[in-house]
Amino acid sequence: MSEAIEKIKQAKLEYKSDVKPTWCPGCGDYGVLASFIKALGELKIPTHKLSIVSGIGCSSRFPHFVKGYNLHTVHGRALPVALGVKIANPELEVFVIGGDGDGFAIGGGHIPHVARRNPDMVYIILDNAIYGLTKGQVSPTSTLTMTTTTTPYGALEPPLNPIMLLLAYGASFVARGFSSNTKQLTQLIVEATRHRGFAVIQVISPCPTFNMEITFDFVRERVVEIPPKHDPTNKLKAFELAMVQDKIYTGIFYREERPTFEGNLDKIVSKFDGNIDELSKKERLEKLFEQFA
Amino acid sequence: MSEAIEKIKQAKLEYKSDVKPTWCPGCGDYGVLASFIKALGELKIPTHKLSIVSGIGCSSRFPHFVKGYNLHTVHGRALPVALGVKIANPELEVFVIGGDGDGFAIGGGHIPHVARRNPDMVYIILDNAIYGLTKGQVSPTSTLTMTTTTTPYGALEPPLNPIMLLLAYGASFVARGFSSNTKQLTQLIVEATRHRGFAVIQVISPCPTFNMEITFDFVRERVVEIPPKHDPTNKLKAFELAMVQDKIYTGIFYREERPTFEGNLDKIVSKFDGNIDELSKKERLEKLFEQFA
Amino acid sequence: MSENGNLKDVVVRIGGEGGEGVMSAGEILTYSAARSSYRVFTFRTFPAEIKGGLAMYQFRVSPYDIFSMGDKLHILMAFNQEAFDNYSSALAEDGVLFYDPAECKPLDNFTRKKYEVPLKELAMASGTHLAKNMVATGFLSAVLGIPIEESEKQIADKFRRKGEKLLQQNLNAFRSGVEYAQKYLDELKRFRLGKPEGKDKRVILSGNQAIGFGAIAAGCKVAVGYPITPASPILEFLARHLPKFGGKVIQNEDEISALATCVGASYAGAKVLTPTSGPGLALMTELITYASMAELPVVIVDVQRAGPSTGMPSKTEQTDLYHVVFGGPGEAPRIVVAPAHVSDCFYQTVKAFNLAEEYQMPVIILSDQVLAYQTEAIPKPNLESIEVVNRLEPDYESQNSYLRYKITETGLAPIAVPGHPGFEYIAPGLEHNERGAPNYTPKVHTEMQKKRFRKLDVLAEKLENENDDYYEVKGAKILIVAWGSTYGAVREAIEKAEMNGIKVSHYHPRILNPLPKRKIRNIIGNYEKVIVVEQNYNGQFANILRTFVDYNPIKLNNYGGIPFTSEEIYNKIIEVAK
Amino acid sequence: MSENGNLKDVVVRIGGEGGEGVMSAGEILTYSAARSSYRVFTFRTFPAEIKGGLAMYQFRVSPYDIFSMGDKLHILMAFNQEAFDNYSSALAEDGVLFYDPAECKPLDNFTRKKYEVPLKELAMASGTHLAKNMVATGFLSAVLGIPIEESEKQIADKFRRKGEKLLQQNLNAFRSGVEYAQKYLDELKRFRLGKPEGKDKRVILSGNQAIGFGAIAAGCKVAVGYPITPASPILEFLARHLPKFGGKVIQNEDEISALATCVGASYAGAKVLTPTSGPGLALMTELITYASMAELPVVIVDVQRAGPSTGMPSKTEQTDLYHVVFGGPGEAPRIVVAPAHVSDCFYQTVKAFNLAEEYQMPVIILSDQVLAYQTEAIPKPNLESIEVVNRLEPDYESQNSYLRYKITETGLAPIAVPGHPGFEYIAPGLEHNERGAPNYTPKVHTEMQKKRFRKLDVLAEKLENENDDYYEVKGAKILIVAWGSTYGAVREAIEKAEMNGIKVSHYHPRILNPLPKRKIRNIIGNYEKVIVVEQNYNGQFANILRTFVDYNPIKLNNYGGIPFTSEEIYNKIIEVAK
Numbered sequence A, B: 001m002s003e004a005i006e007k008i009k010q011a012k013l014e015y016k017s018d019v020k021p022t023w024c025p026g027c028g029d030y031g032v033l034a035s036f037i038k039a040l041g042e043l044k045i046p047t048h049k050l051s052i053v054s055g056i057g058c059s060s061r062f063p064h065f066v067k068g069y070n071l072h073t074v075h076g077r078a079l080p081v082a083l084g085v086k087i088a089n090p091e092l093e094v095f096v097i098g099g100d101g102d103g104f105a106i107g108g109g110h111i112p113h114v115a116r117r118n119p120d121m122v123y124i125i126l127d128n129a130i131y132g133l134t135k136g137q138v139s140p141t142s143t144l145t146m147t148t149t150t151t152p153y154g155a156l157e158p159p160l161n162p163i164m165l166l167l168a169y170g171a172s173f174v175a176r177g178f179s180s181n182t183k184q185l186t187q188l189i190v191e192a193t194r195h196r197g198f199a200v201i202q203v204i205s206p207c208p209t210f211n212m213e214i215t216f217d218f219v220r221e222r223v224v225e226i227p228p229k230h231d232p233t234n235k236l237k238a239f240e241l242a243m244v245q246d247k248i249y250t251g252i253f254y255r256e257e258r259p260t261f262e263g264n265l266d267k268i269v270s271k272f273d274g275n276i277d278e279l280s281k282k283e284r285l286e287k288l289f290e291q292f293a
Numbered sequence C, D: 001m002s003e004n005g006n007l008k009d010v011v012v013r014i015g016g017e018g019g020e021g022v023m024s025a026g027e028i029l030t031y032s033a034a035r036s037s038y039r040v041f042t043f044r045t046f047p048a049e050i051k052g053g054l055a056m057y058q059f060r061v062s063p064y065d066i067f068s069m070g071d072k073l074h075i076l077m078a079f080n081q082e083a084f085d086n087y088s089s090a091l092a093e094d095g096v097l098f099y100d101p102a103e104c105k106p107l108d109n110f111t112r113k114k115y116e117v118p119l120k121e122l123a124m125a126s127g128t129h130l131a132k133n134m135v136a137t138g139f140l141s142a143v144l145g146i147p148i149e150e151s152e153k154q155i156a157d158k159f160r161r162k163g164e165k166l167l168q169q170n171l172n173a174f175r176s177g178v179e180y181a182q183k184y185l186d187e188l189k190r191f192r193l194g195k196p197e198g199k200d201k202r203v204i205l206s207g208n209q210a211i212g213f214g215a216i217a218a219g220c221k222v223a224v225g226y227p228i229t230p231a232s233p234i235l236e237f238l239a240r241h242l243p244k245f246g247g248k249v250i251q252n253e254d255e256i257s258a259l260a261t262c263v264g265a266s267y268a269g270a271k272v273l274t275p276t277s278g279p280g281l282a283l284m285t286e287l288i289t290y291a292s293m294a295e296l297p298v299v300i301v302d303v304q305r306a307g308p309s310t311g312m313p314s315k316t317e318q319t320d321l322y323h324v325v326f327g328g329p330g331e332a333p334r335i336v337v338a339p340a341h342v343s344d345c346f347y348q349t350v351k352a353f354n355l356a357e358e359y360q361m362p363v364i365i366l367s368d369q370v371l372a373y374q375t376e377a378i379p380k381p382n383l384e385s386i387e388v389v390n391r392l393e394p395d396y397e398s399q400n401s402y403l404r405y406k407i408t409e410t411g412l413a414p415i416a417v418p419g420h421p422g423f424e425y426i427a428p429g430l431e432h433n434e435r436g437a438p439n440y441t442p443k444v445h446t447e448m449q450k451k452r453f454r455k456l457d458v459l460a461e462k463l464e465n466e467n468d469d470y471y472e473v474k475g476a477k478i479l480i481v482a483w484g485s486t487y488g489a490v491r492e493a494i495e496k497a498e499m500n501g502i503k504v505s506h507y508h509p510r511i512l513n514p515l516p517k518r519k520i521r522n523i524i525g526n527y528e529k530v531i532v533v534e535q536n537y538n539g540q541f542a543n544i545l546r547t548f549v550d551y552n553p554i555k556l557n558n559y560g561g562i563p564f565t566s567e568e569i570y571n572k573i574i575e576v577a578k
């Protein structure tokens, strides 16, 4: 391999791409980006093994700012796209990063199915309880009665509780962080990445431009770490914690070990001896034709 | 009003349409149809106030078999269509009837949002844990390792638990029935209809043609009524009950009273004096134009 | 230029970093001018990102009638270097540059006249660097002669809520801008606008707002949408105002459910609308075919943005025509309506609702990003002149059994509204007999397909005799065919050509599907050259003409994301006329 | 008719209630014939409902080469009255009816020959009324002279798993059918088939299966789908067999996610496929434009069914052409491939994968319900003759910075596969520069649109010189243009015309987008009359020809949900030839 390639390889721990974040000054997402890059460094994931997949939203711009084999797809479809990346190349470290609208509104139908399949990937939801990119409409996590551009007379629906949903879906690692607590967040990302299975972190990441209710102050006043006595293997207890409304618990609600989807798929393939070259492929095809003769 | 119209009105309690069900002999859905029609009779809902909305599937053929102002729409979209029917005409008794695939696979993204809005309608899921109409593919409620036409080597994903999902979404009435227990099912439908808000009944309705695992016998051996001591206003307890795997509990898991969506929408409209005729409409429009002059 | 050497109209562009208040500066100037009876026309782009990236606001103002946002700039106000770098080449020969010396250095090879305006410095002196845009507003008001009081009133309205201090700072900034301008006023005399013609009552609307007004006027009762640039403002407008008219507005979880809820509400008797843009429209495809099959009236507004995929959400294009005419599996009739300018947005929206009710099928309004945000001072729509059509209902006293999908000569049969005893029916997505029950025989499918398409034939036949979209110039040998927001640029190009002795006619159909084929053939037959002007790569409407009237026109296309200038079109006319 | 008075080929239709075993009777007869080297061709419809409703299985069998399922029936086997009522008019002049007197009473005005076959009675005598279909199978085997042993072997295979008792009952039923036929054999001699020509190795495949085989041969590694009639069998075939070739198959929660997962897998380096039908295709629209924008290879199989909306899932139509060519907002290039018959399904699928890899865009295979279920005994595909193309990857040793979206003359640039250091890139849905970073300038958008469409131009140019889809008959004045599954009916109509002295050429393009325009103009230019045959209301391909080659052909359309007969086409030829 040439020298130049060697150099590129050595530079692989420099994660920042040459696209500069275009977020508003003060946006919570900066804290998440910082924590994420720190976690990558700690995990020593090389950029050529990294794949960040996103949908559309302010938060979904994330993959442009980090070097990797990334996809910036369409609104709401990051999870199934990432699933494809993972099953086609289980070697890659796959991250899905996106917003509350991207995840729980238009993309809400995909989470249950990815969660129960348990592919080994990390999903980080940057929850600002608003639609940032489209300039301030109500989101599935906006508070009841919140006024936004599309709810001038107040939102009529109680917000969804992402942690409860993920527990109900069977996600095998469920945590919550806060964009301003980068130390804790970095550790949560590290743990989520080390977890073998579908790990989700809901990050409260305020939007100072459009959300005047869930502000940094609002969150800071309510945020509390999950008590260390909590047993994260007890799902019912995790539900109980998630149902608490006056506090915002951060930390790991739940974790469980079970087979990964790509592992299960590989088991099927290996029933048939996975070592296939062009020759054996042709032989097997001929054999299959026999069945239809 | 003419005599003929009078006659039609008197005949309104005859719910069966002239389209005959095309379900396989022995299909669980017959029991649901019978219970449904009995419940309608008990509730004395006239057919011209009845609106049944469905997606696509064997179960989604339902609205063809009952007289009413019905819609047989596209796969997975019955709930948001029904929401439109309800908000445009809150006088109608709206029912959504469909399958496990229609509801939890392609339509899975809509349930959370309809549930948290709490429109006053009833959603009956005919759960046979299989895709019936398309001839036997795996569904979101099929059991792990189940072999179907698309999972010849066994399903790789644990099933979703509809009751848990609905609890997490905030549905205000959550129940489960069994198609063979028409007496209980009729009562559940009656109670769900009387409930003011979004009421969901998961009906275990076996498909003897394609599901060889969740058979009538399998269900009969496991079905148990929810103990009367269960407090249906306790959500955590409802979760606990829903998490039980070796029994199939039937009855009401959870109920709660909260404002309906159409009621909330009406409150906004009534801020502005809802009595609008063509004249006042024009006046108001002129006033609105002033704001842009 | 008018006699006294002053310009007849002035085209101004303000450019700066997103978040620097470029838009509000432009808006204040626009409203002040319009309230003083000037004609105004605006156009804007912003970066899809929230903050950062280049943003611009362009307006054209005149005491006389104007049709478009104009071509070359007379004035460029550059807040920063990027604005200069990107926009200075758009200046006319005799255009001038105003720039903030703190942020921008015109290149040496820049040959136009340039004037320093120390925006930042003056803003800081007024108390906050955030008021740069107000300095610019004051400066431009003075240069253009737009009444100062109008602008001050607006600044007061805008900042009152934000506290007295901010208000004073901004007012001061504005005034320092006005004052700073004094030293240049003589030299810049030709930019001072004359007194406006006429005094008809005008309203200042963007295309999006005009569509919202149209929906209300047409009797829309339910609007459901999912936010998407550049269509969200329609949903936002309706969310605020429709409840005042007894209407209900909701933001759904996605575009599929938005159209689904509209479909349900339409079945239940309401007039419905959902606004969206390309990606959302794509998601609605399946339900559009359902609405067509079940013969339910729905109005969809597609505010086109530049594609494909997420593309350039804040840029303009006319690239969804193919999809709205041909998109969707199976063959599902639908009507397509394309408004041409802001006031047309109002009238065509009313028409779209009427057509939906009359022909019982989806009607898609094709707007675009320019039209969406373009603000025009239009004559206040005359509500008395508007006809509102409601769906034909059956005679509920009738004793005949009700056949919702009766096969008739026009393809049309009455729609029962739920709640009427004896008229229960099912709205099916499956092929069905006249009652709506599933039926798959070749005869029924064939007859039903014919019936559904016959409705389009009936409409097309009506259109054969309507001529209000054809601007015939006697003696012209060239015809321009265009649709949608290119209207203004085409009209001005034609005026310019006329001044240079070339006569050009203009056909600007508002209904793009179905087409009145005989009429179009007749029109086209009168010209030696036909140019189809549109903002896309493929020449979509030109190709549709090739298909439906077997005529292969000259194409003029542009697909960079910014609208046609009349000059581009004028140049094509000259080229073709040779 | 062949010399000895026997028919050259026999067309048989079995009709009955869904669930009565009509399909398995037909299948056993088909396989037995094909295994004995007969040519067979089948066609079937069933009600969309699971049980109930009319179902039919039609097959045509011959010792000689045949191209289609045939026209008029020689034999109708009616299990019940509905089958008689619906199908008896399809009998040829000299056709015969077999019917079960217990369930069916031919009308008095029925003039063809009819024979009672007491299906129910004989089945009951064998032990179960469910074996009616086996009686029919035995009876027809005897009448046609299809080897009995082959059928018995199949019945044994089929029922062994279900227990000895059921097996015996069914075998007995089959034999009683054979025996019952003896009394008619003399009278029905002309239906006995001659010995088959040639002995080449044949495989019996449906179109869906042939597509599955094609995908495997092309190197497909990930298939993701959502069940939908009539495309599910492709997913089911692959679910069973692809893992044997190291491939992964999953059923996703809907069609949107199915294509999404394919897109991700393609990015990661895999060849991917998703099978669907109209409603699912509609849902994929947005992601098709994304794949086109991000230039990712994906293969989508659209097995068309009769529309619009849910329509008639078990019936056939060619109505999605418009959508696959023009559908999708923005302007997003894609390739469309339409196989013409079962063996073509195999080869065109391989080609589709190759084109996707080479041109880096979505390739849509347009099949339909007839082709999907049509079973043909085809020569076993020759794997050696197949060329497999893989995507062009960059030189990973290169020191130049990698530009995934480099603007090149062909529009093509190498695709890096994840895992290679230094070649990280982002696949964007936003408009982007050569590196993939967002860029909204007019210049970049214009150049990128041109680049993406240039890839289609390169392909079109190649097609100009390929002629394997043009069947030229010297001296012909009439040309038939058709696409997809109408191939066989067209070929037979042309043969019939030739026998009657009318020469007709045939152009049957397999790639429907892009089109080789010069080549088509040249071909068309050679004929006095051009007829475009297709199964839709609008004449979609005919209209596309009008657009792209400015030629307005004669249209022959049919849109009842069942395929063209060669007679319909022959009649049109006669009419046009006059």
Ligand SMILES: Cc1ncc(C[n+]2csc(CCOP(=O)(O)OP(=O)(O)O)c2C)c(N)n1
Pocket: A056, A057, A058, A059, A060, A074, A075, A098, A099, A100, A101, A102, A103, A126, A128, A130, A131, A132, A133, A134, A139, C226, C227, C228, C229, C255, C279, C280, C283, C310
């Ligand atoms: C199909 C489709 N519909 C709508 C949009 C417009 N859109 C872009 S981002 C977004 C929501 C953004 O909210 P969220 O996901 O919470 O991200 P945030 O900007 O708050 O980080 C919407 C509605 C789109 N791009 N595509």
Ligand SMILES: Cc1ncc(C[n+]2csc(CCOP(=O)(O)OP(=O)(O)O)c2C)c(N)n1
Pocket: B056, B057, B058, B059, B060, B074, B075, B098, B099, B100, B101, B102, B103, B126, B128, B130, B131, B132, B133, B134, B139, D226, D227, D228, D229, D255, D279, D280, D283, D310
């Ligand atoms: C968009 C779309 N995708 C797929 C289908 C095909 N389809 C029809 S019904 C069905 C699933 C049926 O399963 P379920 O909802 O559980 O109903 P059941 O038949 O079991 O009652 C599918 C996949 C369709 N009609 N539309």
Ligand code: SF4
Pocket: A022, A023, A024, A026, A027, A028, A029, A058, A059, A128, A132, A133, A206, A207, A208, A209, A210, C050, C051
């Ligand atoms: S709008 Fe909100 S979420 Fe978006 S970049 Fe600005 S602060 Fe962040």
Ligand code: SF4
Pocket: B022, B023, B024, B026, B027, B028, B029, B058, B059, B128, B132, B133, B206, B207, B208, B209, B210, D050, D051
């Ligand atoms: S296939 Fe199953 S679900 Fe469908 S009708 Fe038959 S038994 Fe019922």
Ligand SMILES: [Mg+2]
Pocket: A057, A099, A100, A101, A126, A127, A128, A129, A130, A131, A132, A139
């Ligand atoms: Mg958000």
Ligand SMILES: [Mg+2]
Pocket: B057, B099, B100, B101, B126, B127, B128, B129, B130, B131, B132, B139
């Ligand atoms: Mg089911």
